[in-house]
Amino acid sequence: MARAPTTFDPFNAVAEPKRRQLLEVLGTSELAVNDLVEQLGWTQPMVSKHLGVLKQVGLVSERRVGRQRLYRVNAEALKPIYDWVTPFEQLWRERFERLDQLLQNLQEEQKNVRKK
Amino acid sequence: MARAPTTFDPFNAVAEPKRRQLLEVLGTSELAVNDLVEQLGWTQPMVSKHLGVLKQVGLVSERRVGRQRLYRVNAEALKPIYDWVTPFEQLWRERFERLDQLLQNLQEEQKNVRKK
DNA sequence: TTGACATATTCCCATATAGGAATATAATAC
DNA sequence: GTATTATATTCCTATATGGGAATATGTCAA
Known part of the structure; x- marks a missing residue:
């Protein structure tokens, strides 16, 4: 085929x-x-x-x-394409959010280190 | 090609x-x-x-x-696909919203007609 | 080393393409 | 009817495909 x-x-x-x-x-x-x-x-x-x-x-x-x-x-x-791809968008957005969180945590830690 | x-x-x-x-x-x-x-x-x-x-x-x-x-x-x-298709999603959603609005207006009119 | 397991690759073919060039169709104007 | 404008279609070719079958590669276990 x-x-x-x-x-x-x-x-x-x-x-x-x-x-x-x-x-x-x-x-x-x-x-x-x-x-x-x-x-x-x-x-x-x-x-x-x-x-x-x-x-x-x-x-x-x-x-x-x-x-x-x-x-x-x-x-x-185009709706079928939108509908198909949208669930996957959740995945990478969640990943980015976790990354953001991670970076923020690191920054907090740095601040605390400097304070000492 | x-x-x-x-x-x-x-x-x-x-x-x-x-x-x-x-x-x-x-x-x-x-x-x-x-x-x-x-x-x-x-x-x-x-x-x-x-x-x-x-x-x-x-x-x-x-x-x-x-x-x-x-x-x-x-x-x-998959982001390129999502990014490309999303702007078009606006178009059909707007159309649906206008349709909803239209239907609601018609219903209102019907109510008023019956009241008379 | 040999065998068994997990996965990838090669060879085959029918089929559909995108682009270019030339031509066909259709509608208007004169 | 004829010329002109707007658009679609046909014919051509190089190229890549997905699936099936067979085979190769790689890794563990005894």
Whole structure:
């Protein structure tokens, strides 16, 4: 078996750095393909192809206006990623907090040493 | 150019569902390869290979004890994913909040209608 | 040393990619 | 209808993959 297709789920779609960049540029606005071409500096087919992948996994939605197609981010489609990664965030935050505590304790001890 | 290698960054490493599953099973514990083989029900080479990818991107760390190798999650390596996805979480949460607000307003209106 | 156990590596293949170039489709304007 | 603009699709290729099977490496125990 090969790797899961990029259109399999948001994880695979967003693994490609360019597609993350595209979503960032899109942000909260609604942009036509040519706007994205200009802002990203990529070729038009490249932008269209990446948009195609993002659309297939529901990460962007498309609205046709005249000969333009306006795209916007559908942020909710990123929820599975957020939900998956968040529990792990607890882990490293706890570690940092323990480290902070440790450093503070050491500082306290140093103060006491100097006082003597 | 082909797709970025799975060892390119945490995004690509974690795009594979099995590797996410492996990290989940690992959780906060430190497990030997055979423990993982048993818990996951995969073949031993498959577990070793996925661990190899995860290790290359720093998502797990390895400690050798006798003939065993104990692995644990290095959660901080997931921080780039967390940091990237979190701003988007704002977007869909705001949308939900606006929706909630809208629904509440509608309920209020209904009450007033009935009073008349 | 030899065997048993724990883990990693190699070889194989079908499959999907991202990018470039060229071309197709679709909608508007004249 | 024809030209023009906006966008999508097709064809190409190099490259990496995940899984299976077989094998190699490394470590302990008798």
